[in-house]
Amino acid sequence: MPEAFRPCSSWPMPDRDTPGGVTETNFLPYGRQEIGDADVKAVVEALVSGWLTTGPRVSEFERSFATHVGAGEGVAVNSGTAALHCAMRALGIGPGDEVIVPAITFAASANAVLYEGGTPVFADVEPDTLLIDPASAAARITAKTRAIVAVDYAGQPADYDALRALAVPRGIKLIADACHAPGATYRGKATGTLADISCFSFHPVKHLTTCEGGMAVTDDPGMAAHMRRFRNHGIDSDHRSREAAGAHAYDMAELGYNYRLPDVQCALGLAQLRRLSGWVAARQNIARLYDEALAGIAEAVPLRTHPDRTHVHHLYVVRLVEGIDRDHVFARLRAEGIGANVHYAPVYLHSHYARLGYPAGLCPNAEAAARQILTLPMFPAMGEADVRRVVGALTRATA
Numbered sequence: 001m002p003e004a005f006r007p008c009s010s011w012p013m014p015d016r017d018t019p020g021g022v023t024e025t026n027f028l029p030y031g032r033q034e035i036g037d038a039d040v041k042a043v044v045e046a047l048v049s050g051w052l053t054t055g056p057r058v059s060e061f062e063r064s065f066a067t068h069v070g071a072g073e074g075v076a077v078n079s080g081t082a083a084l085h086c087a088m089r090a091l092g093i094g095p096g097d098e099v100i101v102p103a104i105t106f107a108a109s110a111n112a113v114l115y116e117g118g119t120p121v122f123a124d125v126e127p128d129t130l131l132i133d134p135a136s137a138a139a140r141i142t143a144k145t146r147a148i149v150a151v152d153y154a155g156q157p158a159d160y161d162a163l164r165a166l167a168v169p170r171g172i173k174l175i176a177d178a179c180h181a182p183g184a185t186y187r188g189k190a191t192g193t194l195a196d197i198s199c200f201s202f203h204p205v206k207h208l209t210t211c212e213g214g215m216a217v218t219d220d221p222g223m224a225a226h227m228r229r230f231r232n233h234g235i236d237s238d239h240r241s242r243e244a245a246g247a248h249a250y251d252m253a254e255l256g257y258n259y260r261l262p263d264v265q266c267a268l269g270l271a272q273l274r275r276l277s278g279w280v281a282a283r284q285n286i287a288r289l290y291d292e293a294l295a296g297i298a299e300a301v302p303l304r305t306h307p308d309r310t311h312v313h314h315l316y317v318v319r320l321v322e323g324i325d326r327d328h329v330f331a332r333l334r335a336e337g338i339g340a341n342v343h344y345a346p347v348y349l350h351s352h353y354a355r356l357g358y359p360a361g362l363c364p365n366a367e368a369a370a371r372q373i374l375t376l377p378m379f380p381a382m383g384e385a386d387v388r389r390v391v392g393a394l395t396r397a398t399a
């Protein structure tokens with residue numbers, strides 16, 4: 001087996017999320033990390049290096065990851081959510097500001113706006129890709145709109161040219177929530193180059209993991225410096241820079257947070273980054289196998305890939321046709337040990353958002369899709385037999 005797909009020989013890796021009645025060994029989760037010997041070695045080296053946090057591996061990971069996604073600067077933080085929060089602060093989002101966010105995304109894309117006192121305004125999605133619909137975004141623009149968050153849903157970049165055409169003439173900033181899409185491209189451009197700030201997540205189900213972690217990347221050194229300060233309580237020096245300068249004084253220039261990503265986790269990120277391209281290729285191959293196997297099944301339609309984009313398949317999502325009970329199919333797959341999932345319910349239907357006054361019916365495409373979509377297992381170590389098993393179970397469940 002190539003190194004990229006070799007499970008670590010000495011560490012067991014039970015599947016998370018195993019429902020009762022299904023043995024751990026035959027459960028196929030919807031996503032799973034790859035941890036190999038090189039990762040364990042890198043983490044152990046970091047542990048005994050003398051730097052557990054704010055050390056040299058942080059800057060090395062920032063440089064390497066930013067370069068990989070085509071950006072000039074990277075700011076490592078301890079989650080994708082923290083990266084989005086840093087982006088909101090660096091762009092000056094605050095009370096009275098509106099930020100347009102697609103309805104179908106993980107709640108964090110919108111929550112980051114709330115953290116800063118701004119107002120998320122939900123745009124509808126394209127029914128066949130679930131990417132933000134630029135026409136819906138255009139219809140949501142008001143005099144208060146300060147930013148648009150584009151989510152690269154499932155690993156396919158949003159339509160950045162269309163969004164930029166809306167944003168730039170009006171002085172509206174663009175944030176890429178690229179948590180699903182490291183390594184993807186839009187019209188030949190890498191995901192770290194498409195917005196003012198692009199945010200990534202290193203949660204275990206993502207393309208590469210630091211256990212928990214994230215990064216905000218940008219070409220603007222001023223915004224990068226602001227985000228570095230914000231992730232460190234709003235203090236504009238850190239332990240290492242004060243050590244280097246032989247200084248003890250520091251100033252807390254604004255109210256920030258402790259969003260730092262430790263060196264030990266950056267060491268894991270660096271080891272994982274070396275295998276990212278291979279993992280993306282493996283995901284693309286699994287997607288091709290799914291596409292082929294599903295071609296004969298009218299009941300489950302894969303989401304569409306735009307020909308001008310490289311899709312990196314964080315998720316493989318099918319849309320079940322009208323009349324099929326998605327929750328019944330979900331339950332049948334789970335009963336067969338297949339960790340199907342749903343990404344996502346429209347954010348504004350969560351009870352927190354309902355209490356803030358967001359009504360149902362805001363985004364009809366998103367609400368219709370949310371009743372019909374199903375995420376099938378997708379992770380690099382899956383083989384052809386796994387794909388056949390999933391498609392076989394799906395065929396039985398939708399018959």
Ligand SMILES: Cc1ncc(COP(=O)(O)O)c(C=O)c1O
Binds near residue numbers: 082201213
């Ligand atoms: C689209 C999207 N945005 C943001 C996040 C938040 O990332 P994290 O879980 O690292 O905070 C996620 C992670 O699930 C995500 O999928």
